[in-house]
Amino acid sequence: MYRKHSPVGAFGRHILIWTVIGFAMFPVIWIFSASINPANTLLGQSLIPKNYTWNHYVEFFTNKQHPFGLWILNSVKVSGVTALFTVILAALGAYAFSRFRFKGRRTGLLSLLLVQMFPQMLAMVAIYLLLLNIGKYISWLGLNQHISLIMVYLGGAMGFNMWLMKGYFDTISYSLEESAMIDGATHFQSFIRIILPLARPILAVIFILQFIGTYSDFILASILLSSKENYTLAVGLRLFITGQYSTRWGAFAAASIIGAFPIMMIFLLLQNQLVSGLTRGGVKE
């Protein structure tokens, strides 16, 4: 559906993109401005504060009470593992929904979507009490453990991602699998060797979405994690700022900006996987 465009068309597209980038960056510039404002106000009246300072960035790396660096590592670890397992588990489930016909399939698909719509307000209390009680029996699956936090995220990630993945699998032709199975491959083997490589773009999409979603979650993590060395960045930052009356917006803004870098890195690394339409083999018949 794409062809080479006329210079005017190309120019128009770039203009449009730059407009949106302007929209996207606009508040970010103000966050940056807050991060170099020594007065620690969130909203300076001028974009470049009179006497700017890099101290808030220095503080990011040197603050002993608030180990931002460690928090970023924790965030990357939790988000990375969550995203990886989301991709694996959702792909498995989506494969079943896409390739097998069984009783309750349609109901299952619809309920997957519906359960995600339940307002989550009370889920916090429920999950907290659940993990607290699990922790009484199995300490490494209790509160204040990254592994239990990851499990909570995995639970929340299954519904939409299975749907997204299933929609994509549906568009992959059966013919390749059929010929593989004639050659003696099991379902599982054809899933691993044929479906997964073909579905690379959607795997990348889900990895990225889940990574970012987990990385920025504050509510669940703040309820489950209780010791400073286990905090994720989002939790650490929110506690650091303790409410609207905080006086530490400068460091908070600086940390928010630095904290965005891992996400950009992941995106840069994975975006080649995102677009692979040209190399796809089969076409749905």
Place this chain on the structure above:
Amino acid sequence: MEKPLFSISLKIIFLGILDALAIWSIITIIFDGYYWVGGILSLGVIIINYIFLSERAYPFRYMVPGLIFLVIMVIYPIFYTIYVSFTNYGTGHILNKEQAIEQFENQVYFPKDSVSYTFQAFKNDSGEIKIILFSPEEEAYLCENKKIIVKVDLSDPRFIDQDKDGIIDQFDNYKKLDKIQIIQSLNELQNLRFKKDEYIIKLANLTEFIVCNKKYQFDPSLDRLLDLENGKIYHDIEGYFISEDGERLTPGFRVKIGFKNFTKLIRSPQISGPFLRVFGWTFLWAFLSVITTFALGLTLAIILNDPYMKLRKIYRTLLIIPYSIPGFISCLIWCGLFNTEVGIINRILNNLFQVIIPWLQHPIWAKVAVVVVNLWLGFPYMMIITLGALQSIPFELGEAAAIDGASRWQQFKSITFPLLLVSLAPLLIGSFAFNFNNFNVIYLVTQGRPAIPGAGTPAGATDILISYTYRLAFEGARGNQWGLASAVSLIIFIIIAVISAIGFHYTRALEEVSKNV
């Protein structure tokens, strides 16, 4: 059918770990008296074993790993919410009845002739503690075991005062504890209760034991609490112990109250009054949120999927920035940008067009503002999923159309877009539901404001159902009413489920699902 050894052993190890964990927990849980939990857990384990060992359940093997997490972390909280919606859980009713009774039974009162005793504590090598108490009349009492004290004569040679300072240093094998050791043993000491006459003696502070008496006694057979000091009787009435003359004891406790939360919601004029207005805006808000973010995300995805587009990698990366900044800070920043008096947006508008817009003060402009903020927060998500979904659209189709001379727009309209919708429609409905409940954005940007004049209906112009009803649940009566909030969650869930079902009906998604079944 011959199966590779590897996959069988993998399966067995997986099942083994799972069953081991499960059986061990089930046994412990049942020993601890949670029969229900144990039962449900056993059922789950049996189902999982069946799925993995029976060929008939083969497809479910692929789903189980993911669904386990879904059931524990999503389904279980839903049931918990349903349970809570039938209780009075909330301020004043946080503890369960046993905990409340335990607190009452631990309370003491001091009789008029109450005296305090100074004490010395002693410990033997095996860590047992004994106490010598000194009454105000200098009489000495020794606790022989944990319950009883007896009067003793300290001149007995059994009590040794090595340095002759008048303080006993040792008796039998027990050695005196100094202040530091007393503090280290404080937890043990604070639980000691001695009987003397009809009173009890317990530790009051670091230097004294005090005579006191139990204040309340619970009578399980009559389900009532008796005040031992003045004989008052308190009955359990809806989660409080209340006396005949209306005196209410603190704390209350959690009890089941049937459908009361629901009837309260339905009957309350505070809810029924503004309901239609709030519901209308909630619907519009969710709809606008999906449409705006999807339109922008789709446009960007299509342009940035174009292999002829230069710099597209950099563009894509720059465009996900809004998604990578904590929403908490960006919402507050947006608030400031929209500020009517000093915000940059109004300053620009004023310089260019000489207009000042009362962004967060005017009902309609405030709505525009939250939609814009949500567009900013949400378009990168839509861009990424659309980029992904675009990869599944076969290129050959487009090329064939191009040969037929179809214009790009026609191609998009008749081929790309419908195909995209097939895989994205469920997610758009999901996104609708998410925004329907998007408490955070509303709360951080406008807090539901601006307020609307009118008595008794504190729903602001940008309040959506969830923010408004939670406000009623948490700003009503005496603070947090979790039971009411749960009932609200349930009702809102039903509303969304119905809307989504209708949505499915009208999109092609459901057809697609049924076609594949």
Place this chain on the structure above:
Amino acid sequence: MKKFLTVFLVLMMLIGLISIASASEVGKLLIWCDADRAPVLEEVGKEFTAKYNIPVEVQEVGDPHRRLTTAGPAGEGADLIIGAHDWIGELIENGLLEPISLFTELRSKFVPVSLEAFTYGGKLYGLPYATEAVALFYNKDLVPEPPATFEELITIAKGLTNREKGEYGFLIQMPDPYHSFPLLSATGGYIFGENPDGTANPLDIGLASEGAIRGANLLLRLVQEGIEVPGADYQTVIGLFNEGKLAMMIAGPWTIEGIREAGINYGIAKIPTIDGQVAKPFVGVQGCMVSAFSENKLLTRTFLIDFVATKETMLKLYERANRPPAFLPALEEVSENPDIKGIAISAADGIPMPKIPEMASVWGAWADALELIVNQKLGPEQALKDAVEHMKKAIQGE
């Protein structure tokens, strides 16, 4: 059959491997507080550990009282939480706090009003360490002498306000009940009336009383004279003041650090009188509270009395907070500090923030009323009367 046997064997092996976790926290103190207090308590905790060999863990927690509500009854809560006195009503109603008994000698070392703030039903539930109240903050370069009456303030503010140039004479955070309460209280507005026994009566709400309406009219006048502006939220007010664009504001001690860092030549004074009446701000008291579910109640009390209620610790807490200490020996030491003086003078006229849980029904409706008044959507009398009607309904559980 073989399959099941293998599964069973693996299973038995694994059961042996799983270890049981012990979650008992007896003999260890756990403290929940915010980031500002944490370093001080960690230091004090170390001293305690050094002396008694009892570990003390300090955790930074955003909302200790909320977390205690869930964690406390489940046996996972802290022994000690640090926070504001207006939490105690709800916490006590929930059965989460343990009274603290203090010797008379120690009691006399505290500012009386701070102990009163932590008293509920005749018992003391917190060891106070600081008091706070809003006051008039002014930029000395713009306003050399703070105004003593609101009439003076209005004259000065009008002279300094130039909205075209982004300069403002005086702002109150809006719509915020907390910061604007002094205006309502000066002329006789109040939150809850008193029962004969001195406790608050939640059904006697004085926010639509004649005095409160007079105060709200003053607020309206500030708007009509072009002094108070729409959208004057916390961030805006502080931002303007820290850039020297705002001459006066009503603000609390939490803003001092930022103002200093911004290099503003500021002063703190009493809120000007209204019609000759003293403006009474809310007084908040910060303190330490013991959980009713603590396994270490006496240990915690020992920690509080021997290690926190000392001049040294109280001064350390003061250094992190810029608030007048509630502990007299510490207060004497720092009373010459002009910031502390300003806040303390303002707090001296104040009234403790209500701590009964019914207060939850008051804030939202009150803020709505203020917003309607400031946006000139509704007259002060009507707005406040509507709000009070709503509060009463909410409190009665309708």
